[in-house]
Amino acid sequence: MTLKYKTKGFVFKKNNVNESDRIFSVFTHDFGRLDIFSKAIRKTVSKLRSGIDIFFMSEIEFIQGKNRKTLTDTAIIEKFDNIWQDLEKFKTANRIGEILDNFIKGEEKDEEIFILISEVMEKLNIQKPFRETINQPIIFYYFLWNFFSIQGYRSEVQKCAGCHEKLNPYNIYFSGKEGGIICGNCAKSKKNCPEPCRRINSDIVKILRLILSKDWQTLSKLKIEQSSQKLLSEVSENAIHAFCPSIMHYTIT
Ligand SMILES: [Zn+2]
Known part of the structure; x- marks a missing residue:
């Protein structure tokens, strides 16, 4: 039986792999850091792509396979539009992403970190x-x-x-x-x-x-x-x- 999970999280990194796949690093509310494999998400027909991208707060659904987690569904919670339209804001978001990537290596729920990320991204998004x-x-x-x-x-x-x-x-x-x-x-x-x-x-x-x-x-x-x-x-x-x-x-x- 495949286990399916649903949570929300902030996407702080994305890496393209293979021809059309991608791995998203997400700081989630329920599991802390997750690196989630997204099959064929770079294809224009992918139904997953509109709900997740770097610096989005997204709702995600994934299955736990033997070696990896695979994304099965996504929905936008907050896109933080202003961050995308302002280079300085985007750079700041990038630095935050770098810190998260370097300091948080394993899966561990941390409500305080999740709240801090949400708070800071909201502040950054204010125009x-x-x-x-x-x-x-x-x-x-x-x-x-x-x-x-x-x-x-x-x-x-x-x-x-x-x-x-x-x-x-x-x-x-x-x-x-x-x-x-x-x-x-x-x-x-x-x-x-x-x-x-x-x-x-x-x-x-x-x-x-x-x-x-x-x-x-x-x-x-x-x-x-x-x-x-x-x-x-x-x-x-x-x-x-x-x-x-x-x-x-x-x-x-
Ligand atoms: Zn002293």
């Missing part, structure tokens, strides 16, 4: 008047740091991750390896500093605190200076390398 447009990277960072947090790598941003003392805003560092923000004394005592420690400023502390407390209202109105944006990108890379050493060349641009 605002030009002047109100929030900067795209902050949506990615919002995803990234909260994703790490759910995965068990919540960064300490309130006090020094090394000695647990109060932070002096003029002498602070970030070290993914140490688990967050560290004070000048702790940074000095690390033999391997200045790498992988990175000197930061109080803007970064503020941004990370807002991200981890999920205060989107304040975050979306924040004007972030270019120098702090660069710093935030470096600190995020530092964290990615500390939490997932297998990603050697991940660069946030």
Whole structure:
């Protein structure tokens, strides 16, 4: 007997295989990551193709075979149209997809991750008047740091991750390896500093605190200076390398 399953999920990767087949990587509500084989989906007559594509939230039905899962039915839940019409939004979705692909390898249900993905994609899809447009990277960072947090790598941003003392805003560092923000004394005592420690400023502390407390209202109105944006990108890379050493060349641009 073949077992049939139905769930909903966010498609974060697609790979063409054979002449007209495709493998979709989907973060599903009920099973976590699934890599699902879709037979002949690239043929124009395929009835499956309209319901699933990269960055769709789709309802999917599949059967579990001996070696793989095969897609049997699809329906669109949300297409996130604006992401497809805006290159910057599309790039952000791509980065989110890359993180999911690199960090989540096996099947494991995780409601929190599913909710975070849905929340971030909805935020990314909102189309605002030009002047109100929030900067795209902050949506990615919002995803990234909260994703790490759910995965068990919540960064300490309130006090020094090394000695647990109060932070002096003029002498602070970030070290993914140490688990967050560290004070000048702790940074000095690390033999391997200045790498992988990175000197930061109080803007970064503020941004990370807002991200981890999920205060989107304040975050979306924040004007972030270019120098702090660069710093935030470096600190995020530092964290990615500390939490997932297998990603050697991940660069946030
Ligand atoms: Zn310290």
